[in-house]
Amino acid sequence: MNSRFVALENQASSMATVLQAPDDREKESEKDAPSPAGDWIVEERGGYRYPPGLKMNLPFYLVRKFFKPGNPILLFEHLVANYGRISHYKLGASHIVFINDPGLIWEILINQPQNFIKERTQRRMKILLGEGLITSDGEVHRRQRRIAAPAFHRQRIQNYGSMMVDRAAAMREEWKPGIEIDIAAEMMRLTLQVVARTIFNTDVTRDVQAINDEVNVIMDLYNFLIALPKAEAMLHWPIPGLMRFRKARKRLDSVVHRMIEQHRKDGVDRGDLLSMLISSRDEEGEQEGDAAKMSDEQLRDEVLTIFLAGYETVANALTWTWLLLGQNPEAEARMHAEIDTVLEGRSPQLDDLPNLKYTEMVFAESMRLYPPAWAMGRQATRDIEIGPYKFPTGTYLFFSQYIMQRSEEQFPDPLRFDPERFAPEVKAGRPKFAYFPFGGGNRQCIGEAFAWMEGILLLATIAQRWKLRLAPGQRIGLAPKITLRPDGPIRVVPELRR
Numbered sequence: 001m002n003s004r005f006v007a008l009e010n011q012a013s014s015m016a017t018v019l020q021a022p023d024d025r026e027k028e029s030e031k032d033a034p035s036p037a038g039d040w041i042v043e044e045r046g047g048y049r050y051p052p053g054l055k056m057n058l059p060f061y062l063v064r065k066f067f068k069p070g071n072p073i074l075l076f077e078h079l080v081a082n083y084g085r086i087s088h089y090k091l092g093a094s095h096i097v098f099i100n101d102p103g104l105i106w107e108i109l110i111n112q113p114q115n116f117i118k119e120r121t122q123r124r125m126k127i128l129l130g131e132g133l134i135t136s137d138g139e140v141h142r143r144q145r146r147i148a149a150p151a152f153h154r155q156r157i158q159n160y161g162s163m164m165v166d167r168a169a170a171m172r173e174e175w176k177p178g179i180e181i182d183i184a185a186e187m188m189r190l191t192l193q194v195v196a197r198t199i200f201n202t203d204v205t206r207d208v209q210a211i212n213d214e215v216n217v218i219m220d221l222y223n224f225l226i227a228l229p230k231a232e233a234m235l236h237w238p239i240p241g242l243m244r245f246r247k248a249r250k251r252l253d254s255v256v257h258r259m260i261e262q263h264r265k266d267g268v269d270r271g272d273l274l275s276m277l278i279s280s281r282d283e284e285g286e287q288e289g290d291a292a293k294m295s296d297e298q299l300r301d302e303v304l305t306i307f308l309a310g311y312e313t314v315a316n317a318l319t320w321t322w323l324l325l326g327q328n329p330e331a332e333a334r335m336h337a338e339i340d341t342v343l344e345g346r347s348p349q350l351d352d353l354p355n356l357k358y359t360e361m362v363f364a365e366s367m368r369l370y371p372p373a374w375a376m377g378r379q380a381t382r383d384i385e386i387g388p389y390k391f392p393t394g395t396y397l398f399f400s401q402y403i404m405q406r407s408e409e410q411f412p413d414p415l416r417f418d419p420e421r422f423a424p425e426v427k428a429g430r431p432k433f434a435y436f437p438f439g440g441g442n443r444q445c446i447g448e449a450f451a452w453m454e455g456i457l458l459l460a461t462i463a464q465r466w467k468l469r470l471a472p473g474q475r476i477g478l479a480p481k482i483t484l485r486p487d488g489p490i491r492v493v494p495e496l497r498r
Protein backbone atom coordinates (compact mmCIF):
# COMPACT_ATOMS: atom_id res chain seq x y z
CA MET A 1 0.00 0.00 0.00
CA ASN A 2 1.39 3.43 -0.80
CA SER A 3 1.67 6.03 1.90
CA ARG A 4 -0.86 8.48 0.43
CA PHE A 5 -3.44 5.74 0.44
CA VAL A 6 -2.74 4.88 4.06
CA ALA A 7 -2.93 8.54 5.09
CA LEU A 8 -6.44 8.91 3.78
CA GLU A 9 -7.72 5.49 4.72
CA ASN A 10 -6.82 5.81 8.37
CA GLN A 11 -8.63 9.05 8.99
CA ALA A 12 -9.95 8.93 12.52
CA SER A 13 -13.45 10.09 13.29
CA SER A 14 -12.50 13.54 14.41
CA MET A 15 -11.96 16.79 12.58
CA ALA A 16 -9.04 17.74 14.78
CA THR A 17 -7.24 14.48 14.13
CA VAL A 18 -7.87 14.78 10.43
CA LEU A 19 -6.66 18.33 9.99
CA GLN A 20 -4.15 18.81 12.74
CA ALA A 21 -2.20 15.69 13.36
CA PRO A 22 -2.15 13.55 10.24
CA ASP A 23 0.65 11.37 11.49
CA ASP A 24 -0.77 10.83 14.92
CA ARG A 25 -3.91 9.07 13.85
CA GLU A 26 -5.81 6.56 15.90
CA LYS A 27 -3.99 3.28 15.50
CA GLU A 28 -5.85 0.03 15.19
CA SER A 29 -5.10 -1.42 18.59
CA GLU A 30 -5.43 -4.65 20.47
CA LYS A 31 -8.67 -3.45 22.03
CA ASP A 32 -10.24 -3.26 18.57
CA ALA A 33 -9.79 -6.92 17.65
CA PRO A 34 -12.59 -9.33 18.56
CA SER A 35 -12.43 -10.52 22.13
CA PRO A 36 -11.80 -14.24 22.50
CA ALA A 37 -14.90 -14.29 24.70
CA GLY A 38 -16.13 -17.66 25.84
CA ASP A 39 -19.80 -16.71 25.77
CA TRP A 40 -20.40 -16.89 22.01
CA ILE A 41 -23.15 -19.34 21.12
CA VAL A 42 -22.36 -21.47 18.10
CA GLU A 43 -24.83 -23.66 16.16
CA GLU A 44 -23.15 -26.11 13.78
CA ARG A 45 -24.94 -26.93 10.50
CA GLY A 46 -23.64 -28.40 7.25
CA GLY A 47 -20.00 -27.79 8.10
CA TYR A 48 -20.60 -24.14 9.06
CA ARG A 49 -20.92 -22.45 12.45
CA TYR A 50 -23.76 -19.94 12.88
CA PRO A 51 -24.89 -17.75 15.77
CA PRO A 52 -28.49 -18.17 17.02
CA GLY A 53 -31.29 -16.23 15.31
CA LEU A 54 -34.64 -16.42 13.55
CA LYS A 55 -35.74 -20.01 13.07
CA MET A 56 -37.91 -19.38 10.00
CA ASN A 57 -37.25 -17.62 6.73
CA LEU A 58 -37.77 -13.86 7.19
CA PRO A 59 -41.01 -13.48 5.16
CA PHE A 60 -42.77 -15.86 7.59
CA TYR A 61 -42.53 -13.07 10.17
CA LEU A 62 -44.64 -10.73 8.06
CA VAL A 63 -47.29 -10.37 10.75
CA ARG A 64 -44.78 -9.61 13.48
CA LYS A 65 -44.22 -6.03 14.57
CA PHE A 66 -40.47 -6.13 13.94
CA PHE A 67 -40.86 -7.02 10.28
CA LYS A 68 -41.64 -3.96 8.22
CA PRO A 69 -39.90 -4.15 4.84
CA GLY A 70 -39.50 -0.34 4.73
CA ASN A 71 -37.82 -0.17 8.14
CA PRO A 72 -35.05 -2.68 8.85
CA ILE A 73 -34.15 -0.80 12.06
CA LEU A 74 -37.05 -2.61 13.77
CA LEU A 75 -35.70 -5.97 12.68
CA PHE A 76 -32.16 -5.12 13.78
CA GLU A 77 -33.41 -3.95 17.18
CA HIS A 78 -35.36 -7.17 17.58
CA LEU A 79 -32.30 -9.27 16.72
CA VAL A 80 -30.05 -7.48 19.17
CA ALA A 81 -32.65 -7.60 21.96
CA ASN A 82 -33.24 -11.33 21.50
CA TYR A 83 -29.94 -12.79 20.32
CA GLY A 84 -27.28 -10.29 21.35
CA ARG A 85 -24.25 -9.09 19.44
CA ILE A 86 -24.47 -11.48 16.50
CA SER A 87 -27.45 -13.25 15.00
CA HIS A 88 -28.46 -15.11 11.88
CA TYR A 89 -31.51 -15.40 9.65
CA LYS A 90 -32.39 -16.44 6.14
CA LEU A 91 -34.11 -14.53 3.38
CA GLY A 92 -34.91 -16.97 0.59
CA ALA A 93 -31.73 -18.94 0.03
CA SER A 94 -29.47 -16.16 1.38
CA HIS A 95 -27.80 -16.36 4.77
CA ILE A 96 -27.83 -13.03 6.56
CA VAL A 97 -25.84 -12.20 9.67
CA PHE A 98 -26.44 -9.10 11.77
CA ILE A 99 -23.48 -7.97 13.83
CA ASN A 100 -23.46 -5.54 16.73
CA ASP A 101 -19.99 -6.10 18.11
CA PRO A 102 -17.13 -3.61 17.51
CA GLY A 103 -14.53 -6.38 17.39
CA LEU A 104 -16.34 -8.39 14.73
CA ILE A 105 -16.93 -5.27 12.62
CA TRP A 106 -13.20 -4.56 12.91
CA GLU A 107 -12.55 -8.11 11.73
CA ILE A 108 -14.62 -7.53 8.56
CA LEU A 109 -13.60 -3.98 7.65
CA ILE A 110 -9.99 -3.91 8.79
CA ASN A 111 -8.67 -7.43 9.11
CA GLN A 112 -10.16 -9.26 6.16
CA PRO A 113 -11.72 -6.78 3.72
CA GLN A 114 -10.32 -8.85 0.83
CA ASN A 115 -12.96 -11.51 1.60
CA PHE A 116 -15.91 -9.18 1.01
CA ILE A 117 -17.62 -7.02 -1.57
CA LYS A 118 -20.39 -4.50 -1.06
CA GLU A 119 -23.81 -5.99 -0.39
CA ARG A 120 -26.38 -6.20 -3.16
CA THR A 121 -28.38 -2.99 -2.60
CA GLN A 122 -25.23 -0.89 -2.83
CA ARG A 123 -24.04 -2.76 -5.90
CA ARG A 124 -27.39 -2.22 -7.58
CA MET A 125 -26.93 1.52 -7.32
CA LYS A 126 -24.81 0.91 -10.42
CA ILE A 127 -27.94 1.53 -12.46
CA LEU A 128 -27.47 5.17 -11.52
CA LEU A 129 -23.85 5.54 -10.43
CA GLY A 130 -22.11 3.17 -12.84
CA GLU A 131 -18.69 2.09 -11.57
CA GLY A 132 -18.09 4.95 -9.15
CA LEU A 133 -16.34 4.65 -5.78
CA ILE A 134 -19.42 3.59 -3.86
CA THR A 135 -20.56 0.86 -6.23
CA SER A 136 -17.33 -0.65 -7.56
CA ASP A 137 -15.31 -3.42 -5.95
CA GLY A 138 -11.90 -5.04 -6.21
CA GLU A 139 -9.30 -3.67 -8.63
CA VAL A 140 -11.70 -1.16 -10.25
CA HIS A 141 -12.39 0.34 -6.82
CA ARG A 142 -8.73 0.39 -5.83
CA ARG A 143 -7.75 2.20 -9.01
CA GLN A 144 -10.56 4.77 -8.73
CA ARG A 145 -9.73 5.37 -5.10
CA ARG A 146 -6.07 5.97 -5.90
CA ILE A 147 -6.99 8.49 -8.59
CA ALA A 148 -9.62 10.28 -6.50
CA ALA A 149 -7.64 10.37 -3.24
CA PRO A 150 -5.56 13.52 -4.00
CA ALA A 151 -8.76 15.49 -4.66
CA PHE A 152 -9.73 14.87 -1.02
CA HIS A 153 -6.33 15.53 0.39
CA ARG A 154 -6.18 17.82 3.41
CA GLN A 155 -4.45 20.70 1.64
CA ARG A 156 -6.83 20.49 -1.26
CA ILE A 157 -10.07 20.51 0.71
CA GLN A 158 -8.87 23.34 2.94
CA ASN A 159 -9.39 25.65 -0.04
CA TYR A 160 -13.11 25.00 0.18
CA GLY A 161 -13.45 26.34 3.74
CA SER A 162 -14.06 29.99 2.93
CA MET A 163 -16.55 29.09 0.20
CA MET A 164 -18.51 27.01 2.75
CA VAL A 165 -18.64 29.93 5.18
CA ASP A 166 -19.72 32.35 2.41
CA ARG A 167 -22.63 30.10 1.44
CA ALA A 168 -23.79 29.73 5.06
CA ALA A 169 -23.41 33.47 5.65
CA ALA A 170 -25.58 34.18 2.60
CA MET A 171 -28.25 31.79 3.87
CA ARG A 172 -28.33 33.24 7.38
CA GLU A 173 -29.06 36.66 5.83
CA GLU A 174 -32.20 35.28 4.19
CA TRP A 175 -33.86 34.12 7.40
CA LYS A 176 -36.18 36.45 9.34
CA PRO A 177 -36.76 36.40 13.10
CA GLY A 178 -40.01 34.64 13.94
CA ILE A 179 -40.65 33.43 10.37
CA GLU A 180 -40.84 29.65 10.26
CA ILE A 181 -38.50 27.68 7.96
CA ASP A 182 -38.14 23.98 7.15
CA ILE A 183 -34.63 23.38 8.41
CA ALA A 184 -34.33 20.00 6.63
CA ALA A 185 -35.00 21.67 3.25
CA GLU A 186 -32.73 24.61 4.08
CA MET A 187 -29.81 22.34 4.98
CA MET A 188 -30.29 20.39 1.72
CA ARG A 189 -30.25 23.66 -0.21
CA LEU A 190 -27.09 24.80 1.56
CA THR A 191 -25.07 21.60 1.22
CA LEU A 192 -26.16 21.26 -2.40
CA GLN A 193 -24.66 24.69 -3.09
CA VAL A 194 -21.47 23.67 -1.28
CA VAL A 195 -21.02 20.41 -3.14
CA ALA A 196 -21.82 22.00 -6.52
CA ARG A 197 -19.21 24.70 -5.92
CA THR A 198 -16.72 22.14 -4.75
CA ILE A 199 -17.09 19.84 -7.72
CA PHE A 200 -17.71 22.28 -10.56
CA ASN A 201 -16.70 25.67 -9.17
CA THR A 202 -19.94 27.00 -10.46
CA ASP A 203 -22.68 28.97 -8.81
CA VAL A 204 -25.90 27.15 -8.20
CA THR A 205 -27.16 27.75 -11.66
CA ARG A 206 -30.04 26.16 -13.50
CA ASP A 207 -27.79 23.18 -14.23
CA VAL A 208 -27.19 22.28 -10.64
CA GLN A 209 -30.84 22.73 -9.81
CA ALA A 210 -31.62 20.45 -12.75
CA ILE A 211 -29.24 17.82 -11.39
CA ASN A 212 -31.01 17.99 -8.06
CA ASP A 213 -34.46 17.70 -9.63
CA GLU A 214 -33.46 14.68 -11.68
CA VAL A 215 -31.82 13.07 -8.68
CA ASN A 216 -35.06 13.52 -6.74
CA VAL A 217 -37.05 11.83 -9.51
CA ILE A 218 -34.58 8.96 -9.44
CA MET A 219 -34.59 8.71 -5.64
CA ASP A 220 -38.37 8.52 -5.60
CA LEU A 221 -38.19 5.54 -7.93
CA TYR A 222 -35.10 4.10 -6.35
CA ASN A 223 -36.64 1.80 -3.73
CA PHE A 224 -38.90 0.36 -6.38
CA LEU A 225 -36.00 -0.16 -8.77
CA ILE A 226 -33.65 -1.94 -6.41
CA ALA A 227 -36.47 -4.19 -5.26
CA LEU A 228 -36.96 -5.49 -8.81
CA PRO A 229 -35.13 -8.79 -9.16
CA LYS A 230 -33.74 -8.00 -12.62
CA ALA A 231 -33.77 -4.20 -12.68
CA GLU A 232 -30.62 -3.96 -14.80
CA ALA A 233 -32.10 -6.10 -17.56
CA MET A 234 -35.50 -4.41 -17.38
CA LEU A 235 -34.23 -0.84 -17.62
CA HIS A 236 -35.13 -0.69 -21.32
CA TRP A 237 -38.68 -1.90 -20.89
CA PRO A 238 -41.46 0.59 -21.75
CA ILE A 239 -42.82 0.72 -18.19
CA PRO A 240 -43.77 4.27 -17.07
CA GLY A 241 -41.59 4.23 -13.90
CA LEU A 242 -38.60 2.92 -15.83
CA MET A 243 -39.16 5.43 -18.64
CA ARG A 244 -39.10 8.26 -16.10
CA PHE A 245 -35.93 6.87 -14.60
CA ARG A 246 -34.25 6.62 -18.02
CA LYS A 247 -35.27 10.14 -18.95
CA ALA A 248 -34.03 11.58 -15.67
CA ARG A 249 -30.75 9.70 -15.94
CA LYS A 250 -30.25 10.91 -19.50
CA ARG A 251 -30.80 14.55 -18.56
CA LEU A 252 -28.48 14.13 -15.59
CA ASP A 253 -25.81 12.62 -17.81
CA SER A 254 -26.02 15.41 -20.33
CA VAL A 255 -25.45 18.07 -17.65
CA VAL A 256 -22.52 16.20 -16.16
CA HIS A 257 -20.97 15.47 -19.57
CA ARG A 258 -21.28 19.13 -20.53
CA MET A 259 -19.49 20.16 -17.33
CA ILE A 260 -16.71 17.67 -18.09
CA GLU A 261 -16.42 18.93 -21.66
CA GLN A 262 -16.22 22.56 -20.54
CA HIS A 263 -13.56 21.76 -17.97
CA ARG A 264 -11.54 19.80 -20.51
CA LYS A 265 -11.81 22.63 -23.07
CA ASP A 266 -10.64 25.28 -20.59
CA GLY A 267 -7.71 23.04 -19.73
CA VAL A 268 -6.95 25.02 -16.55
CA ASP A 269 -7.12 23.94 -12.95
CA ARG A 270 -10.19 25.78 -11.70
CA GLY A 271 -9.38 24.67 -8.18
CA ASP A 272 -12.40 22.40 -8.08
CA LEU A 273 -12.76 18.69 -7.67
CA LEU A 274 -13.60 17.99 -11.29
CA SER A 275 -10.38 19.72 -12.46
CA MET A 276 -8.50 17.61 -9.99
CA LEU A 277 -10.16 14.37 -11.10
CA ILE A 278 -9.50 15.24 -14.76
CA SER A 279 -5.79 15.79 -14.19
CA SER A 280 -5.17 13.02 -11.62
CA ARG A 281 -3.57 9.86 -12.84
CA ASP A 282 -3.08 6.47 -11.25
CA GLU A 283 0.61 6.54 -10.34
CA GLU A 284 0.58 3.06 -8.87
CA GLY A 285 -1.26 1.24 -11.64
CA GLU A 286 0.18 -0.50 -14.65
CA GLN A 287 -1.22 1.88 -17.26
CA GLU A 288 0.72 4.89 -18.42
CA GLY A 289 0.03 8.23 -20.12
CA ASP A 290 -3.63 9.07 -20.71
CA ALA A 291 -4.62 5.47 -19.95
CA ALA A 292 -3.69 6.15 -16.32
CA LYS A 293 -6.30 8.92 -16.19
CA MET A 294 -10.06 8.62 -15.83
CA SER A 295 -12.12 8.29 -18.99
CA ASP A 296 -15.16 10.56 -19.47
CA GLU A 297 -17.41 7.68 -18.41
CA GLN A 298 -15.44 7.15 -15.21
CA LEU A 299 -15.46 10.88 -14.55
CA ARG A 300 -19.24 10.91 -15.00
CA ASP A 301 -19.66 8.02 -12.54
CA GLU A 302 -17.34 9.60 -9.99
CA VAL A 303 -18.83 13.09 -10.28
CA LEU A 304 -22.34 11.75 -9.72
CA THR A 305 -21.17 9.53 -6.86
CA ILE A 306 -19.44 12.35 -5.04
CA PHE A 307 -22.33 14.70 -5.75
CA LEU A 308 -24.85 12.30 -4.24
CA ALA A 309 -22.66 11.08 -1.37
CA GLY A 310 -21.58 14.59 -0.57
CA TYR A 311 -24.67 16.62 0.16
CA GLU A 312 -27.54 14.61 1.56
CA THR A 313 -25.40 13.04 4.27
CA VAL A 314 -24.11 16.37 5.56
CA ALA A 315 -27.55 18.01 5.23
CA ASN A 316 -29.11 15.28 7.38
CA ALA A 317 -26.33 15.47 9.95
CA LEU A 318 -26.86 19.23 10.28
CA THR A 319 -30.66 18.95 10.38
CA TRP A 320 -30.53 16.49 13.30
CA THR A 321 -27.95 18.68 15.02
CA TRP A 322 -30.26 21.72 14.95
CA LEU A 323 -33.09 19.60 16.30
CA LEU A 324 -30.94 18.28 19.17
CA LEU A 325 -29.55 21.72 20.00
CA GLY A 326 -33.10 23.09 20.18
CA GLN A 327 -33.98 20.36 22.67
CA ASN A 328 -30.81 20.74 24.77
CA PRO A 329 -30.43 24.39 25.76
CA GLU A 330 -27.44 23.77 28.05
CA ALA A 331 -25.33 22.25 25.29
CA GLU A 332 -26.56 24.95 22.95
CA ALA A 333 -25.52 27.72 25.35
CA ARG A 334 -22.08 26.16 25.74
CA MET A 335 -21.64 25.96 21.99
CA HIS A 336 -22.74 29.60 21.60
CA ALA A 337 -20.27 30.68 24.29
CA GLU A 338 -17.45 28.87 22.49
CA ILE A 339 -18.36 30.39 19.12
CA ASP A 340 -18.61 33.91 20.58
CA THR A 341 -15.30 33.63 22.45
CA VAL A 342 -13.35 32.12 19.58
CA LEU A 343 -14.74 34.24 16.77
CA GLU A 344 -15.38 37.56 18.57
CA GLY A 345 -18.05 38.41 16.03
CA ARG A 346 -16.09 37.76 12.82
CA SER A 347 -16.84 34.93 10.38
CA PRO A 348 -15.26 31.57 11.13
CA GLN A 349 -12.30 30.41 9.09
CA LEU A 350 -10.33 27.26 8.77
CA ASP A 351 -7.76 28.21 11.42
CA ASP A 352 -10.56 28.43 13.97
CA LEU A 353 -11.42 24.75 13.69
CA PRO A 354 -8.97 23.54 16.34
CA ASN A 355 -10.56 26.00 18.78
CA LEU A 356 -14.15 25.05 18.01
CA LYS A 357 -13.79 21.85 20.01
CA TYR A 358 -17.16 21.87 21.68
CA THR A 359 -18.91 22.55 18.37
CA GLU A 360 -17.10 19.54 16.98
CA MET A 361 -18.23 17.44 19.98
CA VAL A 362 -21.82 18.55 19.39
CA PHE A 363 -21.62 17.48 15.74
CA ALA A 364 -20.04 14.15 16.73
CA GLU A 365 -22.72 13.44 19.34
CA SER A 366 -25.45 14.31 16.87
CA MET A 367 -24.02 11.79 14.35
CA ARG A 368 -23.94 9.22 17.16
CA LEU A 369 -27.68 9.45 17.73
CA TYR A 370 -28.62 10.12 14.11
CA PRO A 371 -25.90 8.68 11.88
CA PRO A 372 -26.64 9.79 8.28
CA ALA A 373 -25.24 6.48 6.99
CA TRP A 374 -27.17 4.32 9.41
CA ALA A 375 -26.26 0.79 8.25
CA MET A 376 -23.64 -0.96 6.13
CA GLY A 377 -23.29 -4.37 4.60
CA ARG A 378 -20.88 -6.71 2.88
CA GLN A 379 -21.14 -10.00 1.06
CA ALA A 380 -18.60 -12.79 1.57
CA THR A 381 -16.81 -13.81 -1.64
CA ARG A 382 -15.57 -17.06 -0.07
CA ASP A 383 -16.22 -19.17 3.02
CA ILE A 384 -15.23 -16.95 5.91
CA GLU A 385 -14.41 -17.28 9.58
CA ILE A 386 -14.98 -14.46 12.01
CA GLY A 387 -14.70 -15.00 15.74
CA PRO A 388 -15.83 -18.58 16.42
CA TYR A 389 -18.17 -18.56 13.37
CA LYS A 390 -17.85 -19.90 9.86
CA PHE A 391 -20.16 -18.70 7.07
CA PRO A 392 -20.57 -19.91 3.49
CA THR A 393 -19.64 -17.92 0.37
CA GLY A 394 -22.38 -15.43 -0.48
CA THR A 395 -23.41 -14.71 3.15
CA TYR A 396 -24.51 -11.13 3.74
CA LEU A 397 -23.20 -9.41 6.85
CA PHE A 398 -24.86 -6.23 8.09
CA PHE A 399 -24.05 -3.85 10.90
CA SER A 400 -25.68 -0.59 11.84
CA GLN A 401 -24.24 2.65 13.13
CA TYR A 402 -27.69 3.53 14.43
CA ILE A 403 -27.97 0.38 16.55
CA MET A 404 -24.36 0.23 17.76
CA GLN A 405 -24.13 3.92 18.63
CA ARG A 406 -27.24 3.65 20.78
CA SER A 407 -26.05 0.60 22.71
CA GLU A 408 -26.05 0.92 26.50
CA GLU A 409 -22.79 -1.01 26.71
CA GLN A 410 -20.83 1.45 24.55
CA PHE A 411 -22.71 4.62 25.48
CA PRO A 412 -24.30 4.51 28.96
CA ASP A 413 -27.70 6.23 29.07
CA PRO A 414 -27.58 6.11 25.27
CA LEU A 415 -30.55 8.30 24.41
CA ARG A 416 -29.20 11.27 26.36
CA PHE A 417 -27.58 13.93 24.17
CA ASP A 418 -24.19 14.51 25.77
CA PRO A 419 -21.35 15.98 23.71
CA GLU A 420 -18.94 15.19 26.60
CA ARG A 421 -18.89 11.62 25.31
CA PHE A 422 -16.51 12.98 22.68
CA ALA A 423 -14.04 14.61 25.06
CA PRO A 424 -10.65 13.09 24.06
CA GLU A 425 -10.17 11.07 27.27
CA VAL A 426 -13.68 9.57 27.10
CA LYS A 427 -13.33 8.75 23.41
CA ALA A 428 -10.00 7.04 23.95
CA GLY A 429 -11.64 4.38 26.13
CA ARG A 430 -13.94 3.07 23.41
CA PRO A 431 -13.17 0.49 20.73
CA LYS A 432 -12.89 1.89 17.20
CA PHE A 433 -16.13 0.45 15.89
CA ALA A 434 -18.28 1.55 18.80
CA TYR A 435 -18.66 4.77 16.76
CA PHE A 436 -18.24 4.63 13.00
CA PRO A 437 -20.39 7.20 11.18
CA PHE A 438 -17.89 7.19 8.31
CA GLY A 439 -17.35 3.42 8.10
CA GLY A 440 -13.77 2.14 8.17
CA GLY A 441 -10.96 0.32 6.41
CA ASN A 442 -10.26 0.52 2.70
CA ARG A 443 -13.75 1.87 1.95
CA GLN A 444 -13.87 4.47 4.67
CA CYS A 445 -15.68 7.61 3.57
CA ILE A 446 -13.31 9.51 1.30
CA GLY A 447 -15.13 12.72 2.17
CA GLU A 448 -14.79 12.39 5.95
CA ALA A 449 -12.41 15.33 6.48
CA PHE A 450 -14.54 17.39 4.11
CA ALA A 451 -17.69 16.54 6.08
CA TRP A 452 -16.21 17.47 9.48
CA MET A 453 -14.93 20.75 8.09
CA GLU A 454 -18.23 21.56 6.44
CA GLY A 455 -20.36 20.52 9.42
CA ILE A 456 -18.42 22.60 11.95
CA LEU A 457 -18.04 25.68 9.73
CA LEU A 458 -21.72 25.76 8.76
CA LEU A 459 -22.87 25.19 12.34
CA ALA A 460 -20.61 27.97 13.65
CA THR A 461 -21.58 30.45 10.93
CA ILE A 462 -25.30 29.97 11.44
CA ALA A 463 -25.26 29.62 15.25
CA GLN A 464 -23.34 32.87 15.44
CA ARG A 465 -26.49 34.64 14.32
CA TRP A 466 -29.45 32.34 15.08
CA LYS A 467 -31.03 30.09 17.64
CA LEU A 468 -33.51 27.70 16.08
CA ARG A 469 -36.61 26.82 18.06
CA LEU A 470 -38.81 23.88 17.11
CA ALA A 471 -42.26 25.08 16.00
CA PRO A 472 -44.97 23.53 18.23
CA GLY A 473 -47.28 20.68 17.23
CA GLN A 474 -44.87 18.45 15.27
CA ARG A 475 -44.18 14.75 15.46
CA ILE A 476 -40.83 14.00 13.92
CA GLY A 477 -40.08 10.43 12.92
CA LEU A 478 -37.24 8.59 11.25
CA ALA A 479 -37.14 7.65 7.58
CA PRO A 480 -34.30 5.15 7.19
CA LYS A 481 -33.74 5.44 3.42
CA ILE A 482 -30.27 5.38 1.87
CA THR A 483 -29.56 8.03 4.49
CA LEU A 484 -31.30 8.57 7.81
CA ARG A 485 -33.73 11.38 7.10
CA PRO A 486 -36.53 12.92 9.11
CA ASP A 487 -39.87 11.62 7.79
CA GLY A 488 -41.12 15.10 6.91
CA PRO A 489 -40.24 18.75 7.20
CA ILE A 490 -38.78 20.05 10.46
CA ARG A 491 -40.34 23.42 11.08
CA VAL A 492 -38.22 25.78 13.17
CA VAL A 493 -38.53 29.40 14.16
CA PRO A 494 -35.28 31.40 13.99
CA GLU A 495 -34.55 33.68 16.96
CA LEU A 496 -31.94 36.36 16.50
CA ARG A 497 -28.94 35.94 18.85
CA ARG A 498 -26.96 39.01 17.89
Ligand code: HEM
Binding pocket: 133, 134, 145, 305, 306, 309, 310, 311, 313, 314, 317, 371, 372, 373, 376, 377, 436, 437, 438, 439, 440, 442, 443, 444, 445, 446, 447, 448, 450, 451
Ligand atom coordinates in the same frame (compact mmCIF):
# COMPACT_ATOMS: atom_id res chain seq x y z
C1 HEM B 1 -21.74 13.45 7.46
C2 HEM B 1 -21.43 13.18 6.22
C3 HEM B 1 -21.06 11.82 5.68
C4 HEM B 1 -21.26 10.58 6.20
C5 HEM B 1 -21.94 10.22 7.50
C6 HEM B 1 -20.69 9.63 5.27
C7 HEM B 1 -20.66 8.26 5.46
C8 HEM B 1 -20.03 7.35 4.63
C9 HEM B 1 -19.86 5.95 4.90
C10 HEM B 1 -20.35 5.22 6.15
C11 HEM B 1 -19.20 5.40 3.86
C12 HEM B 1 -18.74 3.96 3.73
C13 HEM B 1 -19.81 3.04 3.20
C14 HEM B 1 -19.34 1.59 3.16
O1 HEM B 1 -18.19 1.28 3.43
O2 HEM B 1 -20.19 0.73 2.85
C15 HEM B 1 -18.97 6.46 2.90
C16 HEM B 1 -18.34 6.30 1.69
C17 HEM B 1 -18.17 7.32 0.78
N1 HEM B 1 -18.40 8.66 0.98
FE1 HEM B 1 -19.18 9.49 2.62
N2 HEM B 1 -20.18 10.32 4.20
C18 HEM B 1 -20.36 11.66 4.42
C19 HEM B 1 -19.96 12.69 3.60
C20 HEM B 1 -19.34 12.55 2.40
C21 HEM B 1 -18.88 13.64 1.56
C22 HEM B 1 -18.98 15.11 1.94
C23 HEM B 1 -18.39 13.07 0.42
C24 HEM B 1 -17.79 13.74 -0.79
C25 HEM B 1 -17.66 15.03 -0.96
C26 HEM B 1 -18.51 11.62 0.56
C27 HEM B 1 -18.13 10.70 -0.39
C28 HEM B 1 -18.07 9.34 -0.17
C29 HEM B 1 -17.59 8.38 -1.16
C30 HEM B 1 -17.12 8.71 -2.57
C31 HEM B 1 -17.65 7.11 -0.56
C32 HEM B 1 -17.21 5.78 -1.17
C33 HEM B 1 -15.78 5.52 -0.74
C34 HEM B 1 -15.22 4.18 -1.18
O3 HEM B 1 -15.92 3.16 -1.16
O4 HEM B 1 -14.03 4.17 -1.54
N3 HEM B 1 -19.08 11.35 1.77
N4 HEM B 1 -19.48 7.65 3.39
